[in-house]
Amino acid sequence: MPLLTLDSISLAFGMHPLLDQASLNIDAGERVCLLGRNGEGKSTLLKIVSAEVVPDGGTVRLEDGAVLAELPQNLPSDDSRTAYEVVSGAFPETGQLLSEFHTLAQQADEASLDRLMKVQERIEALDGWRLDQKVTAVLAQYGIDPDQRLNTLSGGWQRRVLLARALVGEPDILLLDEPTNHLDVPAIAWLEDALGAFRGAILFVSHDRAFIRRMATRVVELDRGKLISFAASYDQYLALKEKALEEEERENALFDKRLKQEETWIRQGIKARRTRNMGRVRALRAMREEHRQRRVRSGTASFAVEDAARSGKLVVEAVESGFAYPDGTPIIGDMNLTVFRGDKIGLVGENGTGKTTLVRLLLGDLKPTDGTIRLGTNLKVAYFDQLRGELDLSLNALDNLSEGREFIEINGQSKHVLGYLQEFLFTPERARSPVRVFSGGERARLLLAKLFSKPANILVLDEPTNDLDVETLELLEEQLAEFAGTVIVISHDREFLDNVVTETVFLDGSGKVREYVGGYSDWRRQGGCFPSEASGARPDRHDKATRTGKQGSGKKQSKSPVKGQSRPAPQSEPAIKPAKMSYKLKLELDQLPGQIEALEQAVASIRGRISASDFYAGSPEDVSATLEELEQKEARLEKTIERWMELEGQA
Template sequence: MSLISLEDVEIAVGGPPLLEHASLNVEPGERICVVGRNGAGKSTLLRLLEGSLTPDAGRVRRREGINVARLEQAIPKGVTGSVFDVVAEGVGRLGALVARHHELSRRLAEGGEAPELAAVHAELDAHDGWQLDQRVEAVLSRLGLPAEAPFESLSGGLSRRVLLARALVSRPDVLLLDEPTNHLDIDAIAWLEDFLREFGGSLVFVTHDRAFLRALATRIVEIDRGRLTSWPGDYDDYLRRKAERAHAEAQENERLDRRLAQEEAWIRQGIKARRTRNEGRVRALQALRREAAERRSGPGQARLTVAEAERSGRLVAEAEHVDYRIDGRPLVRDFSTRILRGDRIGIIGPNGSGKTTLLRLLLGEITPDRGHVRLGTRLEVAYFDQHRAVLDESLSARDNVAGGEEFLDLGDGRRRHVMGYLQDFLFTPERAHAPISALSGGERNRLLLARLFARPSNLLVLDEPTNDLDVETLELLEERLMDYPGTLLLVSHDRAFLDNVVTSTLVLEGGGRVGEYVGGYSDWLRQRPAPAATPARATAGSREPQRPRGRGGKLSYKDALELEALPERIETLEAALERATAAVNDPNLYERGRAAVEAATAELERVQTELEQAYERWERLEAERERLAGGG
């Protein structure tokens, strides 16, 4: 028998139904990931499974005696007390008694008075509460949580770990997790993956983290336009089968529309049709009309447009032997790097390690204690920081982006009407005019991106841009960033996002060390100093922080392959440069018009830049190879 069953459930929260005739069974031991657009009803589905929400129609059945626990998407307000107190709340009324006994015992151990302790002790004896005390202690130990720390003093990531402990201490048969990776750093996400693989109950979770999804899900449940569809298997299988279904649905809709158009043309023949009409055919036409009217259109495709400024100089930023401390603690130590136009750099590190500080150093917003940072020329910076970015709550979504103007200047001579621009970010006219307070977390993040991308830039700085975005919007953002002609600095804990976007990574490895690696997150895992090391626990070494690490007196395998391939690439680029130079020098070029001249000039500049970068990379790797070979 299923643990929880939804039978023909319907529910609406204003507007179209979030779920229509939805059915779902949660079986013992499975791990279900719920996917769908922002606002599709994923959190609503979790609340239905939990029992905190009642459907408008249909039934929700639960196996008698099962225990269901839910971790909410947002950290709830008003949670106070020690970590022990908060976790103990997960076992109900006796949990409060256990927490009280813990507090009185601590007070007594510190030399204070605890006159109630005997009475609390007796009540725990009477209700066999000691098992609960041991259970709370065991969960705190397993999750590495500080029992006495005040909950309100914790970071976002640690707070969510405490709330997870509160859910787990009740020993749930079904655990419901709503965006569990929000506010967690990469280490914490990896820990959570391992923990949930060993969890013995059933798991239903919502996440935008595709690496997390791929690691855990045994079944995908999709919410799309009120329909709930179950897809057995992993995420990649779901994507393939979903594409096949979308193609079939489009063909069926096209067939329906074609037939409806034919029947409408027949009925419009007027008197001729009325004289010869077939009553059955008329009824069939009416049925076709109803079917077309009831068809709920797809959610639309996001189209993210990034405004572009004039190209920056070739050098964007250069740091030389930079040190920076906060309260005596080294965040950055002896750090050097060179960022060139077109680089896409990811910044990785645990929460609190100094990722945002490193960004501000590279942008010249703060002055290093030692060393210096040199910025390039013609920089136009657009900065996204979801924790510091502020939307004007008194304005609509439209006015937050356009400031009352009708048109936006997106650079390079492109102008867009603000409503058309916001539709690209999935804002309907109704939502575009809605007050900010009415927007969901995902909508607010899309609006922040819309406002950011409306500003022409050639240096894009994104500090945790992926939280609350649905997977489809995430993938589109990836595409736009990969096509962005400027320079990108990206802080993110989303491993798949880093792998798909960045070309190199800066890793805060602890003690002020900043390592530089070619590639994204997965490349860093292969190149990092030792398999056990993480950004928070890497051990000190003799490696220069700004260079790829060599092992055993030679380049890494990946760097050695790159060095071997570079001479051939340089020859290819030199030949391409000759052709591009000849094209620009061809007198006939200028007879073909301005567009042809600009295209040829742009091609020459592109090849020149790529050739310079290839030479520089070859020189850097060759110097590193010689250094490692000589033991220096």
Template sequence: MPLLTLDHITLNLGKPPLIDDVSLTVERGERLCLVGRNGAGKSTLLKIVAGDVEADEGQVRVDGGRVATLPQDVPEGTEGSVYHVVAEGLGETGALVERYHALTEVMAEGGEIDFDELQRVQQGIDAADGWNLQQRVESVITHLDLPAEAEINSLSGGLKRRVLLGQALVQQPDLLLLDEPTNHLDIDAIDWLESYLKEWSGALVFITHDRAFLRALATRIVELDRGKIRDYPGDYDTYLERREQELAAEEKAQAEFDKRLAKEEAWIRTGIKARRTRNQGRVKELQRMRAERAERRHQSGTAKVTVQEAQRTGKLVVEAEGVGFAYPDGKRVIQDLDATIMRGDKVGIIGPNGVGKTTLLRLLLGQLEPTEGRIRRGTNLEVAYFDQHRAALDPDATVQDNVAGGRDKVTINGAERHVISYLQDFLFAPERARQPVRSLSGGERNRLLLARLFTQPANVLVLDEPTNDLDADTLEMLEARVVEFGGTVLLVSHDRAFLDNVVTSSIAYDHDGIFREYVGGYSDWLRQRPEPARAEAATPASQAAPQPKAQAAEAEAEKAAPKRLSYHEQRELEALPARIEELETEQGALEQQMGDPEFYQQEAETIRQAQERLAAVQSELATAYERWEELEARRDIR
């Protein structure tokens, strides 16, 4: 019997229905990913399953199991310490565990406690077999890097969601509902969460924008599209292939239908003679076709992201030599940083939360001055900075006013455009553009931030976690525009697929404030980084989430990386033949030049430079051939 059954669920929030006669079953042990465009109703469907929203029609049945949820927004009234909120997920036993923790913390600090109360709490935990639960709470708090004693109301929105994720995980429910669980997690925490969920025996229904996370976990994909669902057993790449085929077939069928309808419309408009003899059955069929055409729901278009490019910078953008930074209290955040960023580089900045990535960005951009070393910046830098926290939207202003500041037009690449037309490129319909920001979903808000950012001409793009809540189609369009952008990009992201597809080099955190440069993206960094220290043995899954060894984490990340060529690799493959031809031409010219006896009558320095250049060309040519063969072999892999 299925663990979860949705039976003809319909929810009307206007015309057409947001969720239209949806039926679905989920078996025990399945890991189902719910995908779809921003605003399609994915989070709402999850809320219906959780019982937070009531459907207009249909039933939801959970067969005797416990359900735990990670919502997209923090519920009102959530308060207490982080430890208290996480332990709250365990009900009465959790309250005992939390009280025991509080009493032992007071003892550890030399305070006085009521030992009779401590004994009663211990007896209660013994009776409920709750010591494993205490270990589970502490393990989850550790792995999600949560400040156990902090008050939840003092935390940022991102940290609050991590606390709620911990509360959901400690329950170990039969059905776990996760809405964008990787938002605000760093890569280490995402790796841990992947490992935990792979070994967990319950059913999982989740929404995510993180394609590497999706590829690693999903055993089944369900797409919510125009109120209906499409079911795709198997992995993400299979879903992409089948979805493309189905949409092509749908487009062809609609074109044939429209052709028949046009023919019937022409017939009904013929003269008196034809109308006298017309077939009443044919008239009724025409009326049915008109009604069917009127009810058709078109798929949302694809966002048309355009990045305004300012005048080019100088060749050098930023050069850091022996840079260190310490705050006035003496806390050292950055030390011994050496980095060179040239025009056109796409640089990913990788590291756990709280290690100084934002400080590193501010140093490179000149918003902070180093306490040690030297930073040299290039000329003519015009920076556009995407920062979800600083670039706060006015929730009471309309979408169009947040972009145009009350004006009707924006200037894009030197030409004026009406703001409504510009917002349609970012998939905001005219009526949506006139609504207040508070009515938008998380993904729509992120698209709006991008729309506002790209009204600024720039030759340096700084993107701090730009991928949160974006649907897959918008993510791929953003990837393409960033890759095509002729300027320089500094990207802070925990999205491994986005890093692999976009960046040409990485600056990754090593230890104790040290960041190192690496060639390539996330997967390249994993291969090149120093061997990390081995992790301690994992805790049994029945007691707590397992901590994978560093070597296993690396293998999992490699496995999660897409097998197909990324967009960046496709572009690289297309450019390689021309580059190989250019190198072969230069090699031939050098060999011909050096074959001339008069060549060796020149100055020794000139001869040496030519010989060194020939050796460099030959080495580069060998590398280019090897890379071309590697990419060519993977081109048709799906």
């Protein structure tokens, strides 16, 4: 029996079906990667599994006695609890008592001693000391100081504490949603090792291709509401998926060709007002319904970087430069670095080593406290903020991008703002939605749209891969590779670095900055390693440089018949002699071909207006009215053809 079963899960928000009869089985010990485009419903599916969201239909079954745990996607914003309190919280009542006992044990007043005795009695009644040993053991296993407060730890160590909390209860299945977001490479490597040692099943969502390659034993794709399982590695999945899409396109093309032929046949029959083979008419009706029900795969993002005038050949030159805070804390020391036009540089280092400070020095936002930094000429910088601080959450996507403009210039070509947003997969309706309701992937795409709408010859990208789906990520890699200007990337995505950068700059945490030719893998081959790999990890505080840098501001399913309910025996239908068609119906049948022809012309005319390049330049009211008119005319045309088919059958 499977450990976890999803059976015919359906969920819709408004008229949009997010999950459509989706089914999945997961066996004990499997590590299943859930893939899909941004907005397909991957996070929602995990919430259905954890019972946080109730589906419209279908069932979720967990094997009797099985324990489920999850590692949350978002880190706590300001949690002052100690690591012990967080991990022991996996056992709600007992954990609270154990935390209280540890606090009271450090106090000496009489009232505290009385309460301490009562707490101790309750802990013993709940067999709490055994759980205390489990909490202490897992904290020691992960090298976590039990008294360290969560809000003093880096993102990597917070993730480590939360994973300890998830695993202390010895779950049978673990849910992970983008677990590598905001983690540095050593933290990701530690996470991979920790999950590799976990013997339970794992269902995880990730777009980190290196992480997927190491972790996944099976890939499941959520595509247009359906779950498609590939019993394959990630690379095998890519090959199989490409073949599946080619086959789908071929079948759809053949189907559409047949449908077009049948539509031509039916219209010839309409114009001639002749009775046609009604079996063929019914088959056409079924084909139309099948075509209507087909969920077309959404388009792929298509965007380009707006090039500014070329910068000077020299972008920036640092000579024995360094930076330290007023209290004397050194961040960067004795740096010699030259960046030329066209260089693509990846900054690598553990969290807290000063990568953000280095970027601010290179851009002139910070002045060095030692040495000199000389900037080149005609520098136009576009900055991608990992905290999405460039977006106003109270505005919609259109207003965030337009900044009062109706058209934008992209490499000499004028584009309407709505049309430009469509290249980033925002429909006109979605473009007018407030950004606060957007998913992480949608916010990342909007920030890319905003970034690439401004002329630049230097792109600075701070963790650009977080939340982007694989297809958009690959397109971004292509655009950066073709960009004629300079690119500076802070990223912990190993494959992204390999595919984009030509030079790796490593910050070791002591202030030293070293250059290496090539990407992340080249740096590793040249002997590059992180300090924690050699000296053992220690809980690290927040990056002081980062803190001083820029900060970002149901419908019900109808019940099926009751099992075992008796049904009446089928009765044979008596033969009925067809009634003679009335004069009124004959007159209606004669008039229908002309009505159909007029509607077809009207639909063609509206479609021609919509396909015009300046269609979306009109007012939102006019655009919406035209789209609504097309929908009404198409519905009326379909209804009129259905009526003709009905009357032709009677005739």
